[in-house]
């Protein structure tokens with residue numbers, strides 16, 4: 001094949017192939033390319049530079065050609081930039097110092113969107129750690145080229161990463177439905193760091209609402225840094241506490257009673273934490289049997305289910321009334337975890353009622369939380385929080401793109 005044809009097949013803009021080598025045994029193809037001419041750009045500052053200091057060659061892996069793994073040897077120039085000194089020229093096909101072309105990295109990054117790094121590594125014949133660094137660069141390039149969404153309504157959440165890394169704090173943007181920032185631990189200082197490092201004073205003033213858990217350190221930080229922000233103790237976070245209360249009752253009953261009831265309570269955790277309306281009839285039957293045996297668990301479940309209805313009210317007075325009636329039901333029940341929950345709700349009543357005063361989208365915090373957890377379940381290498389954040393943002397963005405596409409179609 002002529003070099004001209006190789007140049008066309010390769011399709012590197014501004015470059016032509018001057019030599020090729022095919023190894024049939026090894027199934028490899030190697031192409032040597034050099035520039036057709038044109039201007040040189042400094043990779044440091046981007047300006048045009050005419051003085052050349054040195055010519056050298058670099059090899060990168062490109063997309064395969066049929067069955068052949070393809071390597072491109074590129075002739076490159078080191079330039080003498082008046083501002084930066086001796087620097088390599090900027091070449092769009094070579095986005096980093098790693099031995100891969102841009103479109104090869106894009107292909108790996110795209111594959112990582114629907115499969116775990118280990119599987120992509122197998123597919124491309126790379127180490128999993130290499131795939132993760134390619135994916136990270138791919139995501140960084142994507143993030144650099146998009147407009148950062150404005151933050152007016154935020155969610156603050158905590159996610160448990162495991163015994164070693166413990167908690168991270170997740171700040172999310174409720175308007176764009178994506179995570180905005182991750183920080184280690186869940187202290188006041190953690191959230192302070194976000195407000196100080198990520199936002200200008202003006203941007204902090206623009207925040208009007210925050211959906212958070214009833215967790216003092218977060219409240220203190222929000223009050224200090226976002227003076228126009230209304231704290232909303234939203235349904236998702238309150239119901240998490242209600243679920244915990246049900247679970248405490250379940251465990252207490254499990255240990256208190258012996259024999260038959262133990263067998264019945266065992267393995268019912270998930271069922272008890274599910275909403276009744278989401279359960280199939282056999283599952284409902286299982287729960288009904290359990291409730292017939294144990295009144296306390298039954299009561300706890302009903303209390304949790306009825307608390308959920310609090311957010312059907314959009315008027316403060318109605319919400320307060322409903323909550324009072326709910327607390328009334330606790331009397332004589334001797335359900336300690338629920339009494340504690342009731343006290344907590346009363347202490348945070350103002351923030352709960354803010355739901356009526358500020359319109360915040362429900363379910364977003366929960367969805368973002370779920371996405372991050374599914375990423376953590378599926379993959380490794382997320383000790384790097386930046387990687388986890390970009391991954392979760394990309395996930396949110398492609399999902400919305402997908403939805404928008406379906407709407408258009």
Ligand SMILES: [Zn+2]
Pocket residue numbers: 042043044045046047081082083084085087
């Ligand atoms: Zn320069």
